[in-house]
Amino acid sequence: MDSNRYKLLLLGGAVRLYFSNTSLASLIGNRVEFATPLNSFKRLQEGVFLLQQGVDPYGGDLVHESPLLLKALSGILLNYAQWLPILYILFDLCTATLLYLLSHTFVKQKLKQQQGECKDYAKDTEELQYSENDQFKIPELVLLAYLFNPLTILSCVGLTSTVLSNLLLALILYTMVKRQLFICVIVLAFETVRSLYPVVLIAPLLLIFARRSVGLSIAILMVFVTSCFAVAGANFLVMNSWNYLDGTLGFIFYFRDLQPNIGLFWYFFTEMFEHFRTMFLITFQLNATVLYLVPLSIKLRKEPLLLATVLIALMAVFRAYPSLGDVGFYLALLPLWRRCWKFMAHGFVVFTFFLITLSMMGALWHLWIYAGSANANFYFGATLAFSTGQIFLITDLLFAHVKRVFCLYNGQRILIDGEEARILLE
């Protein structure tokens, strides 16, 4: 099994290496679906160049990478620029490995948990329970889904910094599953200061580490807030000015750049009436962060990792500058919920949505920007449909989970008067 994993990793790396040597790399680096103002490699290069020239990169409107990473990457970019694609590929392989390990541990934990609970389970629910075989099957699926998803491959080939975000997110999830509180909090604080939205992952973190203990959760929260400030302070020390806060977090929150991307924000705020802008900005940002946080945390309190998956997925749909790399990441987490798949009704619909909208995006972009025969509405339609497809996927997963848990305890065949009954949410 292990050798198989290495083979897959090698193959994934080889695929990325192959594509990064083709003209695809520069093409993807310019595609708005992959490269947003936040993660584009071109802007990173600009930031490094400005740093080198002694110009404050956050004085302008191009650089939104956090200072610590900018400094770190500038060292690499200036001295070993030709090795950078290799570095990104290694990052991506690390992410895949972390996801593999975390799913392995997760399934083990699940199996253990099932042993304790199995006496309450209904009889005919074997196919809803994690089996011994899942220990190997699910991690492999996760690995496959991350390594060979075209979205993650292209996002790595285009050198978007989503590769780094994914690595950090995978690290957060891994340390969560492995119960390494300290690293988890630090990494989460770093990623929060960098791109704001991961702050919602504090909920699954608290659910895992501070179950039932209010005092402990407050302590963890304090540690988190302190480390956020510490990271911000470290960034300040690097740049010697607070300008970067407005350049990173402020830029995300105020949504200053209306460049098209796959999200919901860009056209909405392009067409927004100016006096409603602030209100809708706050509404949309709430929608992307705290709106679903509390209800889902209560609902999924027994499944923190599912909560994390759903929150990461919602983040990828509703964040201000989403990219397809984010989508690829949460798609790789879906095999963890393999035992829910039976209840996922919209699989085909979602797959079709993804396939059609993703292929339409390229075509409609060309028609709008280059051919001039379509307008922005066409592209907006494609991104809107893509978001709808993702939302279907997420809600489907939630429904499937609820039904699975119900069926696990009540049996898959529920009879009323000898007839098969339906399960509904009312």
Add this chain to the structure above:
Amino acid sequence: MSIYCCCFLMTTPLALTLLLLTPLTQSHQFQYQTDEQFHEELVVRPLAGDHVNTYFQFTTRWHYGSQSNLYHTQLTPRVIAEILQTYDVKELHIGLTQGLWRYESWGYPIVEATGGAELWAWFSSPNLTNSSVNKQWMRLANVFSGILCASLNFVDNTNSIAPKHIFRPQFMESGNQSQQFVRYATLPREIVCTENLTPWKKLLPCGSASGLATLLNSGYVHNTKYHSLGVKVRTLCDSDDSNNCIVELTQTANLVYDLKLLEQSNTDFSLRRLFGMGLNGYCELATSSKIYVQRNEQGERFQLSPQPQQELISTVGGYSVLYGVYDIQQQFEGPGARLFNIAWVGPKGNSKREQTSAPPLYAHRYLLGNGQKHGRIATEVINSHYEPLPVVLMELVPWYVHAYLHTLRICSKPQHLHEYTTSELKFNLLHYAPGKQRELPTHLEVGFMLPARSSALITIEVDYLLLKWLEYPPDANHGHYIGSAVISSQLPIGRNYTAMPPEGHLFKDSFNASRATYTLTLRTEALIVSLPTPDFSMPYNVICLACTVVALAFGPIHSVATKLIIVERQTTIPRNLLRKIVHKLSNRFSRRSAPAVAAADQQQSKQDGKDKGIPSLLEQQLDQAESKKPRDKQANM
């Protein structure tokens, strides 16, 4: 001055004491006040390709002495005196231009200008800060917006920069302690027309009533291929004595006529043909009133009628220019009204034209790339001189275009090659201020040595941004302008060079003004980029659709989080749509006739739940589920 004193005397008794003091101060003031002069000049230069350049320059020079004298203006317009009192501006240039100056065939203009509106100003005063300069700058632009009826009020911090290397101050101030600030802005979209010419003429002491300004009729001025109005104000103060100051107002009108458009048959022309009428006299307030006609180069083939009263040879930097001079005041010395006209008569039937040599340095600019998302701005600077030239290039990229500094490349090639090689020139100086959307333009200045007889291609990659729908001007698909680049250099020779030396104030000061180097400033073409545009007609639809998608997520997540799981009987609803409808209708019908049966069918009660309200439905269902099948638990996950 004496009139003002009389007024004082009549209105206030206090003025009696003033009167006693006046003889002392008055004599002091008169010493300066008499020193106010107005000069009008017209230069006519035939250009290559049947073009004629006419350049008007009206100079008012006032040795006003101390600041308090600025309240009493005579020849200088009152508004110029007032801005010197109100703002700390020491030097001001405004250009309103339509058309493009073609350096390659026309040589260098006497006064540089770029298409649209352009202004820059120097501020200097002790205790001046950057923010107060920004404020003064905007107010100053607003003042001139009113004076010249131009859209200069659109000048603000989002399109102004502080050039660092390219402009040198031409003013002098008393004391050298105070810091100097410069601001520069262009409005390339500005259209220059009659409404700018009329107020511009009103700044002249004689207005358009008499003198050379009578020639500037909008009907003729705006038919030209290139016309540029300019206003330049500067102050010159004694470095030791702050009460010994001169203010200099120079108004220029630079026109290029295309003779083919004036007269199809031949290339003869006259003042009357160019301006619609002859000259009816000179401005009586003018100290001098002169017309200079270039006689060599392109002017060589023309016979003048009447012959100029005087001929002058001006040698600048090794190149001589022959001017014929008409003194208008002499022409109109005798009594009687008449019109003065000069005619240029070319050789008949000889259409052979001289080849002109290109000036030592010229530039072009264009856009590379296609699509409305990415592009490259390319500026080509050509050095046809036999020595390397230092070049400074300034770019003002508006905020709606993102420029990537790390993509800045300067490629060079020898002049005879067509393709640019990959060899890159190093830049010797670089000043960069990154832009910010809706706040700051990108400001780039780059300096390099351009090798002899070669050209340099300066490229920088840009992204075109999508703006908010209300930020597009009317006719959004017309495109957005990027103002011209400014290129500055030091020429060692005076070929084609006619600009005035900074220490002079009249056109005749440029005669024989040889120097070690000649500061040259060029403007390239302005660019027009088409940004991606949203659909302006459907804001409501977009808002509704986007909110719908948000609601698509909100609804199901809300129900997952709040609702209970229940089981209900698998319905007997047929799959076929038509039968489904029939089934529903019949159910409803039978339900109405016999309400007691209702509880039997789950599906039916669900339909009627709309009438009854949800709680009752839920109760009913829960009751049923529990009573009929006690094993079915409700689960609240």
